[in-house]
Amino acid sequence: MDPPAVPLSQRGPASTDVVVRFGFWLFLLSDIVVFSALFAAYAVLSHQTAGGPTGPQLFERGRTLLETGCLLTSSFTCGVMSLAVQRRSALQVYGWAAATFALGCVFVGLEVSEFAGLIAAGAGPTRSAFLSAFFTLVGTHGLHVSLGLCWLLVMMAQVATIGFRPMVMRRLLCFSLFWHALDIVWIGVFTIVYLGAR
Amino acid sequence: MEQDDSASANDRAPGEHRDGQHSIRSYLLGFGLAGVLTLASFWAAQTGFVYAPAVPILLAALAVGQMGVHLVFFLHISSGPEDTNNILALAFGVFVVGLIVFGSMLIMANLNANMMPAGQLMQM
Incomplete structure (x- = not known):
């Protein structure tokens, strides 16, 4: 498709769809900058264990692989959901959203049980600088996932009550951007925190 | 949707699809590639097959590759001219992240290297 011959200065503002999603993209990038500060803190503090347990003693790779699989699959089902949103097929949107929600819940459940186990074993966030940084980084990511799950529920309520208005469709597509971005952050978490521990 | 089509000639928002038929394949391809890269990361972390000091570099390469797969196949960021704004914002984000970390x-x-050892610090 050839670009229109109208000069850039005379084209007028971009459509709302483009403006909203570009703004959300900027928000996601700034959210990733927030995570980068937490990653920097973790990288600096990961060996400051104050005589307490170290990463390789605490982390189970099997659980991390399961969490990664859940989040990756939920990212995929969320992508398929966004295709169903564009076809405006409510039944398919509910189905794929339910799959995304269930996988997200399994992820959060695994993380909560890991945190509970660590705290019960005396390796809570107050034990050492390493564990403070670990709980802050992984906990912030888990909080984002939990908030995303609430957002998904709200969006399903909006689809059920007011249907596929342009406003609702924009929000649903922003949600899928958010969910994919969280999966990208999780790649950093499992690589640096769980696999990089030595 | 007419408004959307006319706008897509100039600018494209992240995550926007061209047409429905093509995109399911892109998600499937991305899912497969990301799964393979994830398994490769977990394998690389516990194998004795790779020279041990090289493992962190291998892990970093696999992670960067997987992030690229997610950006291209899930977020649909491309290098096309209509994606310039998204790419510029992404480049700035990556720059700030690198600077901070x-x-x-x-x-x-x-x-740490310039710090006086703890014993000497006590005697002062």
């Missing part, structure tokens, strides 16, 4: 690590490593 590597800057912090460099400065703290320097401070």
Whole structure:
């Protein structure tokens, strides 16, 4: 498709769809900058264990692989959901959203049980600088996932009550951007925190 | 949707699809590639097959590759002219992230190296 011959200065503002999603993209990038500060803190503090347990003693790779699989699959089902949103097929949107929600819940459940186990074993966030940084980084990511799950529920309520208005469709597509971005952050978490521990 | 089509000639928002038929394939391809890269990361972390000091570099390469797969196949960021704004914002984000992470690590490593050992500090 050839670009229109109208000069850039005379084209007028971009459509709302483009403006909203570009703004959300900027928000996601700034959210990733927030995570980068937490990653920097973790990288600096990961060996400051104050005589307490170290990463390789605490982390189970099997659980991390399961969490990664859940989040990756939920990212995929969320992508398929966004295709169903564009076809405006409510039944398919509910189905794929339910799959995304269930996988997200399994992820959060695994993380909560890991945190509970660590705290019960005396390796809570107050034990050492390493564990403070670990709980802050992984906990912030888990909080984002939990908030995303609430957002998904709200969006399903909006689809059920007011249907596929342009406003609702924009929000649903922003949600899928958010969910994919969280999966990208999780790649950093499992690589640096769980696999990089030595 | 007419408005959407006319706008897509100039600008494209992240995550926007061209047409429905093509995109399911892109998600499937991305899912497969990301799964393979994830398994490769977990394999690389516990194998004795790779020269041990090279493992962190291998893990970093696999992670960067997987992030690229997610950006291209899930977020649909491309290098096309209509994606220039998204790419510029992404480049700035990556720049700031690199500055914060590597800057912090460099400065703290320097401070640690210049720190007086704890025993000497006590005697002062």
